[in-house]
Amino acid sequence: MSSSEAYVSFQGVQKSYDGETLVVKDLNLDTQRGEFLTMLGPSGSGKTTCLMMLAGFETVTHGEIILDGTSINNVPPHKRNIGMVFQNYALFPHMTVNENLAFPLQVRKMSKSDIEDRVKKVLDMVQLGSFGSRRPMQLSGGQQQRVAVARSLVFEPKLVLMDEPLGALDKQLREQMQYEIKHIHENLEVTVVYVTHDQSEALTMSNRIAVFDDGVIQQLAEPDLLYEAPENAFVAQFIGENNTLYGKVIGLDGDICTVEAENGDKLKALGVNIQGVGFDTMISLRPERVEVNPESGQCSSTVTGKVEELIYLGDHIRSRMNVCGHDDFIVKIPNSANHAQLSPGDTVQVGWKAEDARALDVLVS
Amino acid sequence: MEISQEKSVLVTADGTPLKISLARAQRRSKIVAFSMVLPLLIFILIAFLIPIADMLSLSVDNSITKEILPKSVIALQNWDETSGELPDEVVFAAMVEEIKKAKIARKHTRVGQRLNYESSGFSSLFRKAGRKVKIIKKPPYKEALIKSDKRWGQIYTWQVIKQFSTEYTDGYYLAALDFKRNPTTGKVESLPGKESIYLKLFWRTMLLSSLITFLTFIIGFPLAYMLATVSTRLSNILIIFVLLPFWTSLLVRTTSWIALLQQEGVINDFLVLVGIINNDGRLAMIHNATGTVVAMTHILLPFMILPLFSVMKTIPKSYVRAAVSLGAHPWKAFWKVYFPNTGPGIGAGSILVFIIAIGYYITPALVGGSSGTFISNRIAYHISSSLNWGLGSALGVILLGIVLALFMLYDRIVGIDNMKLG
Ligand SMILES: Nc1ncnc2c1ncn2[C@@H]1O[C@H](COP(=O)(O)OP(=O)(O)OP(=O)(O)O)[C@@H](O)[C@H]1O
Ligand SMILES: [Mg+2]
Numbered sequence: 001m002s003s004s005e006a007y008v009s010f011q012g013v014q015k016s017y018d019g020e021t022l023v024v025k026d027l028n029l030d031t032q033r034g035e036f037l038t039m040l041g042p043s044g045s046g047k048t049t050c051l052m053m054l055a056g057f058e059t060v061t062h063g064e065i066i067l068d069g070t071s072i073n074n075v076p077p078h079k080r081n082i083g084m085v086f087q088n089y090a091l092f093p094h095m096t097v098n099e100n101l102a103f104p105l106q107v108r109k110m111s112k113s114d115i116e117d118r119v120k121k122v123l124d125m126v127q128l129g130s131f132g133s134r135r136p137m138q139l140s141g142g143q144q145q146r147v148a149v150a151r152s153l154v155f156e157p158k159l160v161l162m163d164e165p166l167g168a169l170d171k172q173l174r175e176q177m178q179y180e181i182k183h184i185h186e187n188l189e190v191t192v193v194y195v196t197h198d199q200s201e202a203l204t205m206s207n208r209i210a211v212f213d214d215g216v217i218q219q220l221a222e223p224d225l226l227y228e229a230p231e232n233a234f235v236a237q238f239i240g241e242n243n244t245l246y247g248k249v250i251g252l253d254g255d256i257c258t259v260e261a262e263n264g265d266k267l268k269a270l271g272v273n274i275q276g277v278g279f280d281t282m283i284s285l286r287p288e289r290v291e292v293n294p295e296s297g298q299c300s301s302t303v304t305g306k307v308e309e310l311i312y313l314g315d316h317i318r319s320r321m322n323v324c325g326h327d328d329f330i331v332k333i334p335n336s337a338n339h340a341q342l343s344p345g346d347t348v349q350v351g352w353k354a355e356d357a358r359a360l361d362v363l364v365s
Numbered sequence: 366m367e368i369s370q371e372k373s374v375l376v377t378a379d380g381t382p383l384k385i386s387l388a389r390a391q392r393r394s395k396i397v398a399f400s401m402v403l404p405l406l407i408f409i410l411i412a413f414l415i416p417i418a419d420m421l422s423l424s425v426d427n428s429i430t431k432e433i434l435p436k437s438v439i440a441l442q443n444w445d446e447t448s449g450e451l452p453d454e455v456v457f458a459a460m461v462e463e464i465k466k467a468k469i470a471r472k473h474t475r476v477g478q479r480l481n482y483e484s485s486g487f488s489s490l491f492r493k494a495g496r497k498v499k500i501i502k503k504p505p506y507k508e509a510l511i512k513s514d515k516r517w518g519q520i521y522t523w524q525v526i527k528q529f530s531t532e533y534t535d536g537y538y539l540a541a542l543d544f545k546r547n548p549t550t551g552k553v554e555s556l557p558g559k560e561s562i563y564l565k566l567f568w569r570t571m572l573l574s575s576l577i578t579f580l581t582f583i584i585g586f587p588l589a590y591m592l593a594t595v596s597t598r599l600s601n602i603l604i605i606f607v608l609l610p611f612w613t614s615l616l617v618r619t620t621s622w623i624a625l626l627q628q629e630g631v632i633n634d635f636l637v638l639v640g641i642i643n644n645d646g647r648l649a650m651i652h653n654a655t656g657t658v659v660a661m662t663h664i665l666l667p668f669m670i671l672p673l674f675s676v677m678k679t680i681p682k683s684y685v686r687a688a689v690s691l692g693a694h695p696w697k698a699f700w701k702v703y704f705p706n707t708g709p710g711i712g713a714g715s716i717l718v719f720i721i722a723i724g725y726y727i728t729p730a731l732v733g734g735s736s737g738t739f740i741s742n743r744i745a746y747h748i749s750s751s752l753n754w755g756l757g758s759a760l761g762v763i764l765l766g767i768v769l770a771l772f773m774l775y776d777r778i779v780g781i782d783n784m785k786l787g
Contacts, residue, residue, distance in 0.1 A: 090687035104691035
């Protein structure tokens with residue numbers, strides 16, 4: 001993945017609003033043509049700022065943004081030909097849906113009949129064929145959102161940016177729209193840079209996800225890798241549910257390290273991001289990878305846990321246990337025919353494979 | 366059938382109809398709410414509605430003739446004013462008697478004054494008659510009165526008295542619009558151009574007010590835009606500068622314009638100094654229409670800026686950004702997307718400034734000279750100097766009518782709900 005074949009490329013980009021703090025710190029990010037790339041991160045991590053720099057509404061303090069091989073640092077936003085969906089949709093309230101959609105075509109001086117054709121086509125694409133003469137105010141949130149997507153696509157840009165476009169919708173509608181946007185992306189083969197702080201949205205829609213924190217990309221990877229192989233403690237904790245066990249590395253054998261937990265238990269884990277023997281580490285372990293009362297030889301680490309709480313969730317049972325001195329250790333027990341029958345207060349054995357426990361850096365603060 | 370009957374009246378658990386018990390439950394809170402607005406209601410009634418009603422009645426009131434000359438007016442009913450003959454002895458007798466009575470009550474000049482509005486000369490006629498009637502002791506009154514002043518022997522005099530002795534009159538409105546009722550024929554005629562002043566004045570008031578509104582818009586729009594786009598901290602400081610004029614006396618603001626604009630004032634001095642004009646060619650910028658426009662534009666500017674600002678602040682930045690991202694040049698984005706959304710602010714600001722301007726009094730009076738005074742200055746003149754309250758009221762009612770008409774027109778075109786006053 002060299003930068004020469006990248007479609008959009010951030011190269012050493014930094015951004016500061018006030019000249020005192022860097023909101024974006026040394027951002028390097030390549031997007032392939034036709035990719036659906038999501039920027040995911042907590043509030044204030046600089047996602048919108050990156051998007052705005054790409055769209056041209058914020059200046060780049062340092063570094064360069066390359067679009068299709070040429071630097072766009074000095075290209076004014078209206079000449080970048082980038083479609084954009086805003087968080088509050090930014091539909092023009094004084095224009096009808098048709099006029100909103102025709103706007104980018106009119107400024108491109110297209111002929112009336114061409115405009116009509118395109119507007120109709122794009123309206124049909126978002127299934128709003130009969131709403132053309134309404135004002136945005138007369139549409140529901142979901143419909144407005146579709147118009148906003150349609151408007152960002154109607155002038156056939158190669159790149160579309162979306163800043164939390166589904167943030168204002170309820171859960172059900174959001175899921176439906178996720179599917180529709182994904183569909184449009186596949187059909188039109190546009191490149192999409194998408195911003196969200198909803199991780200399930202990121203996981204379902206994206207080809208790759210860039211996890212942001214504090215102005216730095218923590219990890220850039222495909223959704224499954226991000227979930228199954230987080231490279232640092234922030235990503236492990238931010239994506240999905242996660243058990244953390246703190247300890248000190250006391251031995252290292254190839255990839256597998258031995259960690260002494262705070263209460264003295266010895267655990268085996270995959271050394272992903274450790275500094276070496278004698279240093280502190282944090283083990284990340286997904287709740288569904290923990291076995292209760294494993295058969296001997298199945299797991300490389302086994303410790304005792306005390307059941308604190310059980311929550312019945314239908315397809316599985318969540319069990320909160322006290323493991324290695326921490327009482328927030330979650331185990332997901334599938335509701336299979338012969339699953340372990342537990343009750344609060346029981347003492348059980350829990351175990352896992354060394355590859356599922358990832359020894360990572362320790363988060364400060 | 367019975368079932369649906371029963372269902373149509375909903376009842377509460379104890380059997381009283383729902384509507385009644387709801388009204389009962391709300392009565393108390395309604396009384397409380399009403400008693401809270403009562404002082405305001407009384408205040409509005411006393412300070413606003415009653416004066417307006419009073420003004421309305423003053424502008425058509427003509428009871429003075431009937432009040433002071435009741436018998437003469439009745440007697441005149443039997444006289445045919447087109448016959449070419451003078452009224453008979455009965456009328457003259459009544460007139461002499463009533464002028465005597467009015468003289469004692471010191472009211473005879475008021476009839477004269479009233480009739481003088483319609484035809485000049487009546488003021489002196491009645492004043493003179495007041496002095497002379499006391500020597501007329503016995504009939505025939507006709508000859509005696511004509512002897513005291515030969516105008517009593519003219520048919521025209523009696524035509525005027527008869528014509529303008531009705532309880533109500535449209536005379537003030539006609540005068541306010543530069544018309545006049547011919548006493549002989551009773552027909553409405555427009556005044557010759559030279560004497561017509563009110564229409565010209567109304568027209569000038571509208572024209573200058575429009576100009577002032579336009580100027581406040583031209584100056585206020587960029588300012589409001591700046592206020593709405595800079596950081597909140599800075600805009601809060603700048604808003605104070607916009608409001609500062611409100612904390613200075615209107616008189617001070619107006620007179621400081623005199624200091625600036627007068628012939629020996631700062632601006633003329635400066636222009637002479639840099640040699641743009643020579644000393645003999647000093648510009649007349651005050652005590653004329655220019656002075657009124659300049660000073661009032663300044664004074665009314667906040668009324669344009671504040672509604673504009675409050676509307677602009679609610680327009681999300683993302684509108685223009687969206688337009689730009691769609692390929693529109695920033696200017697085009699501003700014009701096509703931002704500007705139309707400021708409509709409610711422009712409407713509110715314009716109508717506010719225009720309505721305030723149209724009734725403005727103090728500034729035109731101070732800096733307007735003769736070519737820059739407004740209709741309100743004329744109203745003030747009639748109320749306080751000429752004491753022709755009827756005409757003053759009629760002018761006021763017409764002004765009120767114009768404002769209401771404009772308001773309705775605005776509502777038709779733009780819609781009152783589309784207006785945002787802040
Ligand atoms: N115009 C601005 N001026 C100064 N600071 C800003 C400005 N815009 C954003 N910031 C700061 O930059 C940081 C990153 O903001 P940004 O909007 O990029 O976050 P985000 O990741 O999009 O967050 P969210 O998920 O809440 O939208 C924040 O600390 C914010 O306070
Ligand atoms: Mg954001």
